[in-house]
Amino acid sequence: MPSNRRKFIGQSFASLAGITATAMVPTHIFGHNLHNTSRPEEIILQPNKPSNTKESIRFSVIGLNHGHIYGMVDSLINGGGNLVAVYAKEPELLQQFTKRYPKAKIAKSENEIIDDNSIQLVASAAIPVERAPIGIRVMQSGKDFMADKPGILTLEQLKEVKKVQKETKRIYSIMYSERLGNPASVKAGELVSAGAIGKVVQTIGLGPHRMRPESRPDWFFDPKKAGGILCDIGSHQCDQFLFYTNSKQADVNFSQIGNFNNSDNPVYQDFGDMSVRSAHATGYIRIDWFTPEGLGTWGDGRTFILGTDGYIEMRKYIDIAGKEGGNHLFLVNQKETKYYDCSNIYMPYGEQLVNDVVHRTETAMTQEHCFLATELALKGQKMAHKLNV
Amino acid sequence: MPSNRRKFIGQSFASLAGITATAMVPTHIFGHNLHNTSRPEEIILQPNKPSNTKESIRFSVIGLNHGHIYGMVDSLINGGGNLVAVYAKEPELLQQFTKRYPKAKIAKSENEIIDDNSIQLVASAAIPVERAPIGIRVMQSGKDFMADKPGILTLEQLKEVKKVQKETKRIYSIMYSERLGNPASVKAGELVSAGAIGKVVQTIGLGPHRMRPESRPDWFFDPKKAGGILCDIGSHQCDQFLFYTNSKQADVNFSQIGNFNNSDNPVYQDFGDMSVRSAHATGYIRIDWFTPEGLGTWGDGRTFILGTDGYIEMRKYIDIAGKEGGNHLFLVNQKETKYYDCSNIYMPYGEQLVNDVVHRTETAMTQEHCFLATELALKGQKMAHKLNV
Known part of the structure; x- marks a missing residue:
């Protein structure tokens, strides 16, 4: 195919992929197209606004073992959540948490939070292996759940969480914060x-x-x-x-x-x-x-x-x-x-999740997506x- | 382990991996250690010198189908090689080549190069599937070979090339130019x-x-x-x-x-x-x-x-x-x-290869490395x- 070949010859030096030995080849052969960083447009994005009609929910926290809990709580508060109470086994972790959120009530037990029917969602950064069992108890009490990642530790836990989620129709959201x-x-x-x-x-x-x-x-x-x-x-x-x-x-x-x-x-x-x-x-x-x-x-x-x-x-x-x-x-x-x-x-994310809790929707993340991401990681x-x- | 836990609390905000939700968390909590690009030392490396005692070899070229041949030839010339002759089937590719290297003699056939016992090495950027067969003929004529990549196209070709390389003790070098x-x-x-x-x-x-x-x-x-x-x-x-x-x-x-x-x-x-x-x-x-x-x-x-x-x-x-x-x-x-x-x-690379041709050494690349890289790619x-x- 001569016509193709002619084009090949004409363009091979400027554009041919794989000519990497530039220091061996005079620059004029490549022109300025190789190794050239143009000054691209730089865009500093301006803050976009959350929606005006923010919903509101009451939420509590069980388990403070990972510092991620602060990002999770702030996300919920920014999205319209009211932090009500917190439970953790470790006094030193509790102390740090209530210093930052002085209005949060310290619950005496996990059950005090689970049994409070005014609470709509529980967030947890407990030790990872405990998150799914906590989430299951939370969903069974009629509340939605937001877990730090990893939100589920084994394929057996995943199976059980999926079953209870399906039965209770509650939200099991994992905060994939990255x-x-x-x-x-x-x-x-x-x-x-x-x-x-x-x-x-x-x-x-x-x-x-x-x-x-x-x-x-x-x-x-x-x-x-x-x-x-x-x-x-x-x-x-x-x-x-x-x-x-x-x-x-x-x-x-x-x-x-x-x-x-x-x-x-x-x-x-x-x-x-x-x-x-x-x-x-x-x-x-x-x-x-x-x-x-x-x-x-x-x-x-x-x-x-x-x-x-x-x-x-x-x-x-x-x-x-x-x-x-x-x-x-x-x-x-x-x-x-x-x-x-x-x-x-x-x-x-926080605002969407608060909305989902109120309206029973899946805008923050579909339940299917949440579980599949974890399933891939577990597999x-x-x-x-x-x-x- | 309370002492560990205390440290955990103290340091968790500044250093804890995975706290990515920074925009949700006030900056003072992280200090300046997160999202901070220090101005690192910038080093403009100065040209280092090739060795003073450069060896010299006579080499020719068979096959010009990829523009990589120019980087290969320049590398050999910079390393001490003297370009003697070139053969290619395509007149238009030859014309471009001899325009850049006017001293190169145009050979009438591949054999004219293969049969020239004064030539120590042949470089080739023929159509990829032809490179191994050319290389085999080159090695069998007692010369070393430098191929553009891919230097070998199938596992069968690789087996044959390895066999002939072992028999002839010639160099089969592939220019992995990246x-x-x-x-x-x-x-x-x-x-x-x-x-x-x-x-x-x-x-x-x-x-x-x-x-x-x-x-x-x-x-x-x-x-x-x-x-x-x-x-x-x-x-x-x-x-x-x-x-x-x-x-x-x-x-x-x-x-x-x-x-x-x-x-x-x-x-x-x-x-x-x-x-x-x-x-x-x-x-x-x-x-x-x-x-x-x-x-x-x-x-x-x-x-x-x-x-x-x-x-x-x-x-x-x-x-x-x-x-x-x-x-x-x-x-x-x-x-x-x-x-x-x-x-x-x-x-x-060019200088090392020229030296290897003269001294029968493996400084540019071991033969084993050259073949194993290709074997991985082929597998x-x-x-x-x-x-x-």
Whole structure:
């Protein structure tokens, strides 16, 4: 095919993919198209408003074992929730909580909250293995439930939670905060659904975390109490895969867990990765506890969303040696490269959940999505090939 | 364990991994440690010198079907090679080549080059499926061989090439240019071997490419002539995994190939990914042909090297909405976050290969490494789950 070949010759130097040995080739051959960062438009997103007609609910808290509870409570309060009471076994955790929320009544027992019929929702960041049993008791008492992630620790717990949820028609919501509580992630969802990058074919989620073992309670190091690495921080990533690819069913292709640098604790997992797939998209997830001390924050979390007509990268918490702060979103599509500073935008999860409690809707997250994200993480954890674990 | 728990409470807000809902939580709770990009040291690396005692070889070229040949030839010339002759079937490709290298003699046939006993090495960027057969004839004539990637197209070709290489003791080198021809990749190798990030436990290689179908010859779209996506551009990534993890053996855990946006050409693959593993490290590789027109170069190639004490990210060809140019290397370890501009550094591959030809050594790349990288890519290609292909 001579005509094709002629075109091939003419364009091969400027555009041919794979010519990477630029330092070996005079620059004029490539023109300025290679290794060129144009100055793209930078957009600082302005705060968008929550809706004016905010609903209101009464909620309480059971279990304060992870600091995530503060983000969860604030999200509910911002969304219209009134915090009524709190129960926790640990006096020191209670003290810290009531210092921040002085109006919260300290309940004497879990049952005091469960038995209070004026309460519409219970939020919990108990030790992970206790969350599903608490959620089941909460749903059976006629209330909705909001769990920190991992919201469910085993496939057996998942089965039981699904059964009770179906019977009681209560909400069992898991706060996958790396999406629901991150402004860049919220903006990415808007861009994807507006078609900014065409058809989404893949997500990559990198979720590195800093460990600081001295800051962690005992249960953190016991997979039976905290879940393995894929069950725990992997569940965030499964949520993001399902959300950005708009997948309603999916399965795990492959997974592995590793213990590369914690041989003193042989059951601990400091590395995990997995591949997931739906009918129309795939996802890769990598999680680790290796964030080094020289990073200015707890983890260089990244999300890449690949579409047929472009891609999005989120540098969620830091842009190493780049832009200040967090909440960075980069969009590249057929038209341009664009940067969005998402720091100011409103995250609707709390308000949506409060609304769902009042109106029995599924706007914050469908129940199906909530459970499927966890199911993927649990399956990945269960089938994982073990590297030195 | 009360003492642990006390520490947990005290430090949980500043350092606890997973508190991502920052916008929900007052900033003073986190302090300035979250979402903070310190201004890290920026290092512009100065050109390092090739060695003074350069060896010299006579080399020729057979096959000009991919523009990579220019990077290959320049690399050899910079390393001390004297270009003698060239053979190609296509007059238009020859014309372009001799315009750039006017001293190269045009050979009338492949045999004219094969039979010239003064030639020590032959370089080839023939149509991929022809490279192994050419390489075999070259080695059998007593010469060394340097192939563009993919250097070998099937496991059968690999078996034959390995056999002849063993018999003849000639060099069969494949120019994995995304490492050997990229300054940031060379610098990363130095940092890793100096222990800058501890023990390397994983690599992630993202190799997006722009297609521009009109610029591609017919063979490009035929996997039987060009190899599938994992065999072709995946082989670069397998090379990088083996190199940065210092793995001498490895296997493929999982692979898949996809055709998401080229349904008019049902055998073509525009997406592929795979997971590889050695005894002490793992690797994830993703390849695609979706680079959108709004990117300032042909592909936003990235490499992440994860170690127990830090990580490296290479933004090889562009830093979207960030620093100008290419060849960016970011290092984060227990001490600091550092940025290296690697644009000026010397890439030793050509010189090392010329030396290897003269001294019968393996400094540019061991033969074993060269074949294993290709074997991983070929296995990944062969066992790949098919998504719409």
